[in-house]
Amino acid sequence: MKKLAVLLSGALLLTVFSVTPAPATAAVPASFTVDLANQYRPVTHVASGSLYGLAEEGRPADHLIAPTKPKMFTQMAPNGGQLPNGETTPIGDALKVAPIAERNGAQVTIRMPDIYPNFPYKWVGWDDWYKKVDSIVDARLKSGAKNIYGYELWNEPDGTWNTAAAGSFNEGWKKTYLRVKAKDKNTKIIGPSITNYNESWLRDFLTYARDNNVLPDIISWHELGAPEGEYLDGPAPQYISNHMKAYRALETELGIKHVPISINEYGVVSEQAVPGNMLRYIAEFERSDVDTANIAFWFRPGRLSNLITDTGAANGAWWMYKWYGDMSGQMAMTTPANPTALDLDGIASVDHTKQEADVVLGGGNGNRNVVVKGFQALPYFSGTAHVKVESTPWYGVDTAVSQPTNEFEGNFTIKNGQISVPVSNLKESSAYRLVITPGNQSSISRYEAENADVHGANVFNNVNASDSKYVGQIDNPDSYVQFKVNVPTAGNYRLNIGYANGTQAVSTQQLTVNNQANTTVQYPTTGGWLSEGNSNTAQTQISLQAGSNVLKLNKGTVGSAELDYIQLQPVGDFKVRVEAEDAKINDARVARSSFASNRQFVGNIDNSNSSVTFSVYAPKGGTYKMEVGYGNGTTGDSTQNISVNNQASTTITYPKTGGWIANIPNIGTRKIITVPVTLKQGENTIAFNKGTGYAELDYIEVK
Structure with a gap:
């Protein structure tokens, strides 16, 4: 679908960050x-395919195409005239890009009506259409591709379809089908490619096609949203499995053979290529009886339907499709x-030769549990599975x-044929990968509390905990959990x-690192205990020596907390990114x-x-670079x-972004500007207030 519209995204503890817990009443x-x-x-x-994903040799580059393992691309007819969404550079037709697709393992669909220069198509007449059909089939046969x-x-x-000028579509389908088959009996015919799953429409079409011996070889329709075709901002992939079951029942009802299903366009405009959102569709297609599915085309051709930036680099979505x-x-x-x-969904695979299982998931928020079962078949x-967890964002x-970002690695005990892997602070727009291999590798960054030195406390079993165990009753003055960790540098x-x-x-609780001075770790309430499935994460920054280190958590002076695990990640240069939608918003x-970053932004700051x-934490006072994503x-x-920390304000100027x-189509309407900002050590507030003109805010990144 190609439509234009406008849419209204010695170690010393340095500091401790609190994570806002779920409300006590939350399920x-x-x-x-x-x-x-x-x-x-x-x-x-x-x-893995896309509509108009290929433009010409080098656009996109093979090293970006091949890792995504595309199965099929849909491209315009040979010598087509489509210049969609204001495009001025000719885009590759199906036969021109077929060699590119072939060397990258993909097939190509020839979209015949895209021989017309306009969308929606402007019907000329049957003689004109027959000439176009003949030229397309002749070019395909001559190419030898x-x-x-199909x-x-x-x-x-x-x-x-212009019924007033061309007659009924069913009759037009028959005429075109017979015209194509008269010249080319072998290449498959795909259709009807309607905008959504419409059972009554399909029943009428298939009944006519059956009775006239012009049934498609591959059935196709689009999955563009809520619940039946709201392509702008109404994602509804949860309906897809119902559509698949209903369609197969319809074939049986009509007494026609089951044919491959091609969902030749999927994904709504507001979630185009967003990793977590796309995974919901992929999971439904993989679990259903689908042969091929293409990411919809909304913006620019030759970018694998927006897996690639305007400068020809991989974005966050590309990494998710590479994992796929x-x-x-x-x-x-x-x-x-x-x-x-x-909500959270995903896909998984098992490769017995590699002795590896891969899980790719996304579309959920917060702290979630991934239960992997069935190890008895591997x-x-x-007895032990090693799990590496990575993430890819949507910026x-x-x-x-x-x-991608390495989140953590750890060994998990297989109990009753399964493991439980909590993954914290998920973002709906991001995707996550679990690579699962036979356990006990030395490379780990998640350390289970039950495997630590536990004194004056007890280990408990519960499926809600990481590796199904945790440490509780850390309630006595001398209670502690002591971890031995290793880091490379x-x-x-x-x-x-x-x-x-x-x-x-x-x-x-009190934390000491290598027996150095302790500091207080604060644990906001989680509204319940691990035995009830309640948990959260607290975050702190520490300095470690290369090799072995000892981290000790003692009972604190206030309240009580249970420990599930600790997890380490190198900090590198200081950088903190805050999405505008997560800020405090007033009259916007x-x-x-x-x-937009994280698929959301703040507008109407008018x-x-x-x-x-x-709110931004700074490890020390001084001047930082602040990157601002905006639209003007x-x-x-x-x-x-x-204004920073309620001090006198300064003015930031945003050049126009076009x-x-x-906006649709994608013409680079979010830009980035970098300005200096002076912060104090600890928590800071940075307030953006309306000035002259109008600007939208996507995110800030301080580094």
């Missing part, structure tokens, strides 16, 4: 489950956290991501502590856009009292007034 989020024993079909990367998936006879006939491309062997069944709503796992279409590390605090107030509103106030759709410069953050 424990459901787990996402993987069944490694239920291997239901070979890995074929069903949903061996990787043509001819797509028309696109979105429920909205683009890395999968091999057999697909393993997954169960979404909430099958009837937009004889090379003998916007045109923000490059050089590599000396330096600053981020320490995440998995805990539960079932009291009604903040609890504390949060909006969604796939151009009135004298409108403001967006960020006015015709000139706009300004906002910035549009607003949610």
Whole structure:
């Protein structure tokens, strides 16, 4: 679908950060489950293709295409005239890009009506159409291409077919089908490519096609949202499995053979390529009987449907599709956290040759549990599984991501054929990968509390805990949990502590690192204990020596807390990113856009009292660089007034960006500006207030 619209994204403790807990009344989020024993079909990367994903040689580069393992691209007809979304550079037609697709392992669909220069298509007449059909088929036969998936006879006939000028679509389908088959009996015919799953429409079409012997070889429709085709901002992938079951029942009802299903466009505008959101679709397609699926085209061609930035680099979505491309062997069944709503979902595979299981998930927020079961079907796992967890963010279409982030690695005991892996602070827009191999590798960064030196406390079993165990009753003056950790290099590390605090107030513990002076760790209430499925993470920054280190958590002076695990991550240069939608917002509103970091931004900062106030921690006082993601759709410069810690404000000027953050098509309407900001050690507030003109805010990053 190609439509234009506008949418209204000695070690000394340095500091301790608190993580806001879930309300005490909040229900424990459901787990996402993987069944490694239920291997239901070979890995074929069903949903790895895209519409207009290829433009020409080098756009995109092969090193960006191949790792995503594309199965099929849909491209315009040979010598087509489409210049979609204001494009001025000709884009590659199906036969021109077929060699690119072939060397990268993909097939190509020829979208026949895209021989027209306009969308929606402007019908000329049947003689004109027949000439176009003949030229397309002749060019395909002359090319000798061996990787043509099929001819797509028309696109979105429920909205683009001119019945008044051309007659009924069913009759037009028959005429075109017979014209193509008269010249080319072997290449498959795809259709009807309607904009959404419409059973009554399909029943009428298939009944006519059956009775006239013109049934498609591959059935196709789009999955563009809520619940039946709201392509702008209404994601609804949870309906897809119902559509698949209903369609197969329809084939049976009509007495026609089951044919491959091609979802030739998926994903709504506001979630275009966003990793966590796309995973919901991929999971539904993989679990259903789908042969191919293409990411929809909304913005610019030749970018694998926005997996690649405007400068030809990988963005956060590309890494998720690369993880998908890395999968091999057999697909393993997954169960979404909430099958009837937009929530955490994903895909999994098992490769017996590599002795590895891969899980890729996303679309959920907060602290979630990943339950992986079925290890009894994998004889090379003998009691312990090593799990490496990575993440890839969504910072916007045109923000490059050089590599995924390593979240943690740890060994998990296989009990009753399964493990439980808590993953903390998930963002809906991000994607996460678990690489699971036989256990006991030395490379770990997550240390389970039950494996530490536990004194004056007790170990408990519970499926809600990391590795299904935790330490509780750390209640006596001499109670402690002491961890021995190893790090490759000396330096600053981020320490995440998995805990539960079932009291009604903040609890504390005392932390010492290598027997140096202790400091207080604060644990906000979690509204319940680990036995009830309640947990959260506290974060602190520590300095460690290369090699072995000892971290000790003693009972604090206030309240009580249970310990699940600790987790280490190198800090590197200081950098903190805060999304505008997570700031304190006054007289403005949060909006969604796939151009925005985390898919959200703040707009309508339009009135004298409108403001967006960020909270930023600084490890020491001084001047920092502050990167601001913004949109300025006015015709000139706009300004906002910035005050730090309620001091006198300064003015920041935003050059025009050519549009607003949610504009369509993608013309780079979110830009970045960097300004100096002076902060004190500890917590700071940075308030943005309306100045002259108008500007939207996406995020700030202080470093």
